[in-house]
Every structure is written in structure tokens, then in C-alpha cells.
Amino acid sequence: MREQLAQHAARLIAESGITDYAFAKRKAARQLGAAETQHLPSNDEVEAALHSYRALFPQPEQRQNLPQLRQEALAAMRQLGPFHPYLTGSVLSGSAGPDSDINLILFSDDTKAVLLFLLKHNLEFEDGEWRLRIGGREETVPSYTLTSETGTPIHLVVLPENARYSGIRHHETHADIAAVEALLV
Known part of the structure; x- marks a missing residue:
């Protein structure tokens, strides 16, 4: 679940221009139906997912x-x-x-x-x-x-x-x- 949250948060950052990682993680959790989770990914995990996302979908x-x-x-x-x-x-x-x-x-x-x-x-x-x-x-x-x-x-x-x-x-x-x-x- 943490990996999915990190990937979804990375996609939100890349596509929506969100710069606040905490906000992106909470929004990803809400969108994936895990709004109450206490196990959000770290900023490093989101950063790694964002790096992968941008490598796959370069702009x-x-x-x-x-x-x-x-x-x-x-x-x-x-x-x-x-x-x-x-x-x-x-x-x-x-x-x-x-x-x-x-x-x-x-x-x-x-x-x-x-x-x-x-x-x-x-x-x-x-x-x-x-x-x-x-x-x-x-x-x-x-x-x-x-x-x-x-x-x-x-x-x-x-x-x-x-x-x-x-x-x-x-x-x-x-x-x-x-x-x-x-x-x-």
C-alpha cells in the first residue's frame, strides 16, 4: 500500500504541479480509499516514485x-x-x-x-x-x-x-x- 501511495502521490505531483509532498500523500491516500492510514510513504519514497514516473513519462x-x-x-x-x-x-x-x-x-x-x-x-x-x-x-x-x-x-x-x-x-x-x-x- 505504501508503494501505491507513493506512486499515486508522485503522479499527482508530476501532473498537477503540487509541490507539497505531505499534501500529495494525503490526497493520494484519500483517492485510493486509505484516508485514515497512519502509514504514509516517506518523502524519499515519493521522490523515488517521482523520479521513476518522470523517467517513464518524460516531459x-x-x-x-x-x-x-x-x-x-x-x-x-x-x-x-x-x-x-x-x-x-x-x-x-x-x-x-x-x-x-x-x-x-x-x-x-x-x-x-x-x-x-x-x-x-x-x-x-x-x-x-x-x-x-x-x-x-x-x-x-x-x-x-x-x-x-x-x-x-x-x-x-x-x-x-x-x-x-x-x-x-x-x-x-x-x-x-x-x-x-x-x-x-
Whole structure:
């Protein structure tokens, strides 16, 4: 059932332009008659299904759009360099479509430092919070959403500096500036 939910959620993301994986998983569960299930697939499972779906049903704009999204991600990462940014999500994995957003992880022990940086550089943004598990504990961390010149949402999640060294990053799922540059060669 988890695999079916992941595949259906991936199809919804690819065909409907949904960018919120949690929403896509819940919608898939409702559509498959499993609205009450507590065993939804992980984001990684949906991402793998989305990658397979896009490999089976390639969209011409996807091939053109992915390099552009990676260029936009790289530009944002360079600008946010003091916070040691990492690219994650569909733009890194290659499963991004025309409606995909860019997801960056930043590191700073001073949660206001990123906010002040955005204000200092006159970058328009929306602020929020992100709940995730760090070191076995559920934590709420600051997040910001920017919009690129082409209208692509760029989500920034700010983690404490020690998370940068905790081993939560894997080269398959997290890419620094040099790794993103290598993808564009």
C-alpha cells in the first residue's frame, strides 16, 4: 500500500504541479480509499516514485527546466554563501518539473543572522517555521521563502551549525556549491 501511495502521490505531483509532498500523500491516500492510514510513504519514497514516473513519462519542458532551476539554485547558494548552503530535493535529484521549487538548507547558530542578511540585501521573503527531527528530537527551525527572478519559490530552512557536522547530510541528497557546479558542467 505504501508503494501505491507513493506512486499515486508522485503522479499527482508530476501532473498537477503540487509541490507539497505531505499534501500529495494525503490526497493520494484519500483517492485510493486509505484516508485514515497512519502509514504514509516517506518523502524519499515519493521522490523515488517521482523520479521513476518522470523517467517513464518524460516531459520536454523538464529537460529544459532542470538546468535553469539548478542555475537559479546555484545563484541563490552563492549569495547565501556565509551560511554554508546545501541544495536538496527534486532540483538536486533531477526529478524536478516545471512547477518545482528550490530547497536549500542553511546553517547558523544565530537564527536572526539569516533574517538580517535577507533584510540587509533587500530580498523580499516570507518567513515561517519548519518542524523536523534533529539529533533524535523534534525541533522547530526558522524558514524563509524567496522568489527567484523567474518566479520560482526558493525555500530556506535554517539549521543550527552543529547539524552541519552531525552526519545528517549525504552526498546523494545534499549538495554544496561545488557539487551543484559539477552538476551543471
